[in-house]
Amino acid sequence: MKREKIAAIDVGTTKVCTIMADVYGNDSFRIVGVGVTPSHGLHKGLVVNINEAKESIRKSIRMAEQSAGYKLESAYIGVTGRHMTSTNNRGSIAITRNNQLVRTEDLKRVLDVARGFKVTSDQRLLHVIPRTYVVDGQDGVKNPIGMHGFRLDVETHIITAAITSIQNLTKCIRAVGVDVDDLIMEPLASAEAVLDPEEKQDGVILADIGGGTTDIAVFKDSTIYHTSVLPVAGYQVTRDISVGLGISYELAEEMKKKYGNVMPEDEGKSNNDMTLTQDGHSISYSDLSEIIRVRVEELLRLIVLELPQANYAKLVPSGLVLTGGGANLHGIAELAEGVTRLPVRVGKPISLYGVSDTLNNPAYATGVGLLLWKMHNEGTQSWQNTRENSLRRFFSNMFRLFQN
Template sequence: MMAKRERIVGVDLGTTKIAAIIAEVDNDDLKIVGVGSTPSNGLKRGVIVNLEKAIESIEKAVDEASRMAGVKVDSCYAGISGSHIESINAHAMIATARSGGVVTKRDIERVIEQAKAIALPLDREIIHAIPIEYVVDNEKGIKDPVGMSGVKLEAEVHIVTAAITSAQNIYTALERAGLRVKDLVLQPLASSYSVLQPDEIDLGVCLLDIGGGTTDLAIFYDGAIRYSEVIPLGGEYITNDIAIGIRTPYKQAEEIKRKNASISLSDEEGKEEIKVPGIGGREDRTITKELLASIVTPRVEEILMITNKAIKRSGFFDILAAGVVITGGTARLHGLDALAEDIFHLPVKIGIPKKIGGLTDIVQDPIYATGVGLILYGFEKKNQVLIRKTRGVGVFDALKKRFEDWFTKYF
């Protein structure tokens, strides 16, 4: 009898599309065996606003991926985004537990737990606590201190928090769609697994995942994430501008954007005509690609300029030796990288997911950056025990627990 192969599932909950990717672990190698994608209903700017519609969209995407793979799946890693996401870098310090002063794995766990003991509003929870670096007896820049001699262990930790209700709605939607959530993953963190190279993460790089409803920003340096932010602007604003500018329904505007929108055009390309379907019995009409570009470009410039301000506000602009990597659906726009270089004054490239075996050609597209990244994240974490505070409990229970912790601490 053949041994049952381990499978990893990633579900990218986007504003405009939901993507499900199934991969099999084959002798410590990954192979993508199923991909499903469906228009996203019930989500707005990365947050679930209609639970039933969101569940239906998830079911469609997962069913499509399952039929392609020929398997049924019951668990997943899911992405989380939205303007409710916040992050902070926290510092913690402990004395090593073992006599003789040798740092153990338990010491690492203790110092990270100490870093997580920050004051949070009752309606928020920690979704990530990612070590940036450790300090052992004032020796800085240590990545893995286990086994080192020292009596004092310090840690700099990047902490990402989310609204408990938003996180719980994702759990509820996925669980009602038949999927147990192994972990919620910040979407730009997931995307970094699929589009960034180790040398970029070491040198200093900014990852921009420009999706339908949000632009997710993450800055990496010296092998670790240093800053993250979610900006509530994305490709749907470009689509709205097209719909208004050429007087066509949103669905048609999205199709025109996907097939024809460009920022950089030659004179010859600018004269090419695009058919705009008539509505309400009206005849079809045509516009030029130059007119479409004149609608699209100002909004893209606005998104990039707001993002540029966010990068400079982070305090890490000067360390971005590897520049900026842009991924997500909006990264498909021809000429986006050149425009971004003019605005950021940094080298820019478009991030395409890494080839990891199996149905690679299907996912060689920026729109699948988060989905493929969730697979790679799950592959790295598959042997770790992941515990979520709100898993399996209601929002009221989570809020009650937070209040009890606060009351005990101060009274």
């Protein structure tokens, strides 16, 4: 059976995760290499120090290569940050051939029209995702190929990103000898790893709580409905602990990961004190939990505000799925149910052949999802489809050919 190599790099504010896999057939792959290292030189999804970010990425890649046993040449890269924007747009074309039969090339043409959405000079198209098609006024069409009609429309979800932010990120990746297969908005990738098809059909909101940002994706009728990025995430929780308890940021992060609980009363520990050896601090468990709870409640309310209608429970009957490293806080699902009045669960990456226990954690949803995105979304137009990037990839491949 023909084997293809595929890889993903999740460059986050707190960690860099590189995953390498071998693909077998159309819809199965085996994880062969994983590299997770602390991240430096990034803040809220943005590169703020090229050299530090580059070195963090290099270490993660080398770790994955060691376990995979071969050199990484290219990868799918996750992108997030407040610089990203999204909107829904419509494209329309006439079917002029004699039999009015919709063909594959018509889908490309109508997507190209939708892609003509006016983007500001500092932004670049990242995704043009078809949500639904309309044939001669008949809406709700998922695949119009083979249908007859005089007019074909497409409803799309368009995502853009700041050119400079993309350039800085891709510069770091290429500087360590790895080409960029494509750039994927991170909540779209995470959704591939943690959401069920039934949830996407009925309506669900995904919140990926990372170190620097919380990435939002709303799905309805098996397609993307809304995406956004919130600037509140794990970093703010740790900073609140540091300021509120008068301790270092590093110690606050350690305490959050080890003792973080937004529902301490469920464990009967609210009156317990824990003595920390560093700096001789004696800190109340309940004080720590209260600081975390206040910030997480704020984040949950911001997530609800992303839903574009007052009666949001009808839009997302499958509720809220929390993933990302922030979803590891004890009691967060129960707290979220109380704040949002929605059913809530914590989403872990789906079971994959070769996945180690390390990846069976919400913190790695984006990395696993980037691999799945490639197989499930070949029909979408994205950053890699631009003429500039097609030419870059062509010459890069030619260079490798002459090297070998």
